Amino acid sequence: MPDPVLRPFRPGDAPAIAELHARHAAADQVDVHSTMERLPDPDGVRRLIAAADWAVVAVDRSGSPAGWGSLRSWTEVDGTRVHLTGGYVAPPARRQGLGGRLLREAEAVAARLAAGHTDGPVVLGGNASTVQPDRMALLERSGYRQVFTMVEMEHDGSPVRPRQLPAGVTVRAATIADVPALFELTARAWAGRPFYALPTVDELRDWFRRSEPGMFEVATIGVRLVGLVAVSRTPARTEIESVQIDPDLQRRGLATAMLTGTLNTLIGAGAGPIRLHTEGLDPVGARTLYERLGFRVVREYRRYRKPLDR
Incomplete structure (x- = not known):
């Protein structure tokens, strides 16, 4: 042929x-x-x-x-x-x-x-x-x-034990007005990491507009934005799209507290498969955190x- x-x-x-x-x-x-x-x-x-x-x-x-x-x-x-x-x-x-x-x-x-x-x-x-x-x-x-x-x-679907937020931190729904602060948070959280292209403010704004901002939560200390957990839904899956934590708050329980709240809300609402993806070699401990909260690897991408x- x-x-x-x-x-x-x-x-x-x-x-x-x-x-x-x-x-x-x-x-x-x-x-x-x-x-x-x-x-x-x-x-x-x-x-x-x-x-x-x-x-x-x-x-x-x-x-x-x-x-x-x-x-x-x-x-x-x-x-x-x-x-x-x-x-x-x-x-x-x-x-x-x-x-x-x-x-x-x-x-x-x-x-x-x-x-x-x-x-x-x-x-x-x-x-x-x-x-x-x-x-x-x-x-x-x-x-x-x-x-x-x-x-x-993918999460195993079992409820997770709620965790306390660090002292002085509050969590609220994100708004489009948070985008500039989110850009600064992303730049700080990913500073020095290889294999990464920082999105522009306009790209982040477009992401918010395409998504359901009501499913995005931000953590703040006063007026300072220090964390984000972003969720999206399709008929096929619920996805935790992004978890961003300010380096000054990393390893202090903020990601765990935000994720346990998000997971219990999703599980209680009967969400379908809950998926996310992260770096396999676990350079900052994200994979270990997700495994501790009930996620298991379903596929590897090289x-x-x-x-x-x-």
């Missing part, structure tokens, strides 16, 4: 790409409750492509999609420029070289985009989960090395990188 043809992604491709993923969801072991790798709908495909620097569709001789590839880029807080290669090959087209073609095309585009970049290191990135052995093998054969891991966790030759 002739090799699939790679052509630029077109806006009208989104429904066919979403249908391709849906058709192979069982073979791909798609987790319908996942917070990290959700089955894309047409709007989700369009958003992914809108954020990409480059995107192609692989079509067979009938004109039907057999896969796709993409590249998107950002600069992390330490100045590292990341070019993330992405893609998908449908099961019938796997192990025939298509994944390698898509990866090499993305890398070539990244090299052109990176030409002349002198402000810091430039790397290629690639992602794969533990149910994607072909993707992991392709990245490793291509010189990528695992640099960190994310884990997705993040790979390699230097970009320029």
